[in-house]
Amino acid sequence: MLRRLPLLLLVPVLGMAADGPVAARLDAIFAPLAQGRTPGLAVLVRQDGRTLFQRGYGVTELRSATPIDGGTNFRLASFTKQFTAMSVMLLVKDGKLRYDDPLTKVFPDFPAYGKAITISHLLTHTSGLPDYEEVMEAGAQKWTPQDQIRDDEVLKLLKTQRAGKFAAGTSWSYSNSGYVLLGLVVAKVSGLPFPEFLQKRIFAPLHMDHTLAYVAGTNNVVHRAYGHSKQKDVFVERDQSSTSATLGDGGVYSNLADLAKWDEALARYALLDASAMKEAWTPAKLANGAPTRWPSEKNEDNLNPGKPVSYGFGWFLDPYNGQKRMWHTGSTTGFRTVIQRFPERKLTVILLINRTDLDAAQLSLKAADAVLGAH
Numbered sequence: 219m220l221r222r223l224p225l226l227l228l229v230p231v232l233g234m235a236a237d238g239p240v241a242a243r244l245d246a247i248f249a250p251l252a253q254g255r256t257p258g259l260a261v262l263v264r265q266d267g268r269t270l271f272q273r274g275y276g277v278t279e280l281r282s283a284t285p286i287d288g289g290t291n292f293r294l295a296s297f298t299k300q301f302t303a304m305s306v307m308l309l310v311k312d313g314k315l316r317y318d319d320p321l322t323k324v325f326p327d328f329p330a331y332g333k334a335i336t337i338s339h340l341l342t343h344t345s346g347l348p349d350y351e352e353v354m355e356a357g358a359q360k361w362t363p364q365d366q367i368r369d370d371e372v373l374k375l376l377k378t379q380r381a382g383k384f385a386a387g388t389s390w391s392y393s394n395s396g397y398v399l400l401g402l403v404v405a406k407v408s409g410l411p412f413p414e415f416l417q418k419r420i421f422a423p424l425h426m427d428h429t430l431a432y433v434a435g436t437n438n439v440v441h442r443a444y445g446h447s448k449q450k451d452v453f454v455e456r457d458q459s460s461t462s463a464t465l466g467d468g469g470v471y472s473n474l475a476d477l478a479k480w481d482e483a484l485a486r487y488a489l490l491d492a493s494a495m496k497e498a499w500t501p502a503k504l505a506n507g508a509p510t511r512w513p514s515e516k517n518e519d520n521l522n523p524g525k526p527v528s529y530g531f532g533w534f535l536d537p538y539n540g541q542k543r544m545w546h547t548g549s550t551t552g553f554r555t556v557i558q559r560f561p562e563r564k565l566t567v568i569l570l571i572n573r574t575d576l577d578a579a580q581l582s583l584k585a586a587d588a589v590l591g592a593h
Contacts, residue, residue, distance in 0.1 A: 243588040244271045247581065252276030255283045257446040257453055257573040260290055262474040263585055264481055264566045270589065272474055278572065279444040279455060288474040291428055292443045292570035293462075295548025297555045298431075298470040299397050301416060303341055303498060303532025305404045307490055308419050314407050317341070317497075324403050329377060334386040337403065340396040341531040342502035344510065346382030347395040350375055351461060363551075366463035369412075372398045387505035390512070390527060392519045394467040401466020412465050413437070424483050426476035431469045439471045443572040445552010453573065459551040468550055474568065481559070481566045499544055501528035501535050518549075538583065541590070547579050554578040558586055565589055 244263060252258030258276015262269065274286035309315040321332040321340070339345035350372045354361060357375070361367045367375075376395060383391060401412040408415050413431035421429045430437055445457040463469070472480075483489055502510055514524045528535040533544045541560050548555035554571040556578040567582045567589075 240589055241271050244585055245273065247584050247588065248273070248275055251576060251581075252286075255280065257443075258286050259569055259571040259573075259576065260286050260288065260292070260474050261585065262288070262478060262566075262568040263589060264478060265589065266564045267482065267485065269478065271585075272478075276572075278442065280446075280453065284441075286443060286572075289428065289441050290443050290570070291439050291441055291471045291473045292555060292572060293432070293445065293468070293548075293550060293553045294470045294472055294555050294570075295468040295550035295553055296394075296397075297546055297548035297557060298466070298468045300532035300546060300557075301420060301470055302397050302400050302404070302466045304420060304489065305412070305415055306337060306341060306400055307494060307498060307531065309404060309407055311490060311494060315403070321345075321399070324406050325373070327377070329380055331379070331381050335382070336386070337400075338502075339386045340393075340400050340403075342390075342510075342529055343393045343396060344387050344390050344502055344504065345393060345396050346384040346386050346389065346391070347393050347399070348376060348379045348383060349393070350395045350398065353379065354460070361460035363458040363460055363462070366458070366460055369398050369402050369464055369466065372464060373402055389504070390502070390510035390529070392512075394461075394464075394519070397467035398464050399466070401464075401469075404466075416470070420489065421476075424476075424479045424488065426472065426479050429470065429472040429476045431465045432471050433465075433469075434463065441473070442471070443553075443570070445550070446573045447552060448573065448575045456552045456574075462551060468548060472570075474570065477557070477568050481557075481568070484559070485561075485564070498531035499533060499535060500530055502530065538586070545579075549574075549578075556582045558582045560586065560590070563590060 248261055252275035256276050260274045263271040272288050276286055278284045278286055278290055317338040319337050321335040322328050335345045353375045404415050405412045416431050432439055444455055446453045447456040510527050512520055512522045512525050512527050516523050535544055537543050542562050543560055545558045556569050558567045567585045569578045569582050571578055
């Protein structure tokens with residue numbers, strides 16, 4: 219039986235955008251970005267438990283030119299990782315999993331290098347797992363947007379490897395492989411398919427009625443935004459890639475209305491208490507006690523080569539202009555997303571974008587500045 223939530227979470231938490239100078243400043247940031255029949259974005263700004271600003275700009279796709287609004291569902295990409303991490307944390311609370319459990323406890327046939335990799339390493343990107351996309355490219359099988367790799371196939375690929383990129387706990391490297399495996403861990407330990415676990419333990423209790431982990435042929439995304447890229451000043455629909463079917467690292471679709479409920483649940487500790495969430499929001503350290511840093515080698519998942527990075531369980535934790543912050547971006551074929559939470563100012567900014575020519579993180583910080591500068 220699902221635990222009953224406080225009544226406050228059962229009422230709508232997403233209102234219409236407020237008028238006034240803050241709303242005007244926010245609209246001035248976003249209105250020039252999507253004109254007429256172009257792909258665009260949905261913007262939500264909440265503070266003190268209420269909506270300051272919520273608007274859609276542009277269209278969900280070019281064929282019907284349906285306007286984007288608060289109910290438009292976008293692929294979250296790596297924004298998904300906070301839901302995967304929460305799923306793991308719920309199983310720890312249930313006593314079915316421990317953060318120090320080795321990967322080989324869940325998957326006994328995983329190669330020997332998995333014996334040193336713990337659930338905590340997977341959550342904090344300190345596992346050293348090989349990058350499954352690199353293993354894909356080196357292999358004989360070629361996946362395509364029409365024949366996509368699935369989570370169980372990622373596990374099989376990683377089982378073909380005999381060593382990680384580094385010994386677990388000795389370095390930090392952003393790992394989609396780790397979060398795909400965490401989705402599989404949740405399924406194995408709970409006995410439920412990962413999308414069903416998300417629905418039963420997170421989305422349904424919070425009344426996130428249109429949020430789901432998308433599995434083609436199994437469920438359906440309503441009022442769906444399709445991804446786009448820009449080619450010679452023309453937008454082209456680019457919605458799927460060979461890796462778009464994996465779940466734990468980026469497979470959730472959601473909208474502003476539902477994500478407002480998620481933000482409210484985090485603020486009120488609706489799923490886990492403050493002590494449990496403190497673990498998620500504490501920066502990881504290496505086994506020798508040293509702070510974590512981005513790898514020195516440049517790649518598309520390396521945002522700040524060689525610089526310090528703070529990461530907990532599914533959240534980046536780097537401060538911004540002296541403000542405590544938890545945040546995460548998402549980037550995949552046709553989509554850019556971001557959530558920025560400033561807990562001491564009780565401010566949250568969420569951007570969902572269905573085109574790749576806009577910088578979600580930069581725009582969200584402009585929006586935060588527009589609000590924080592007003593106080």
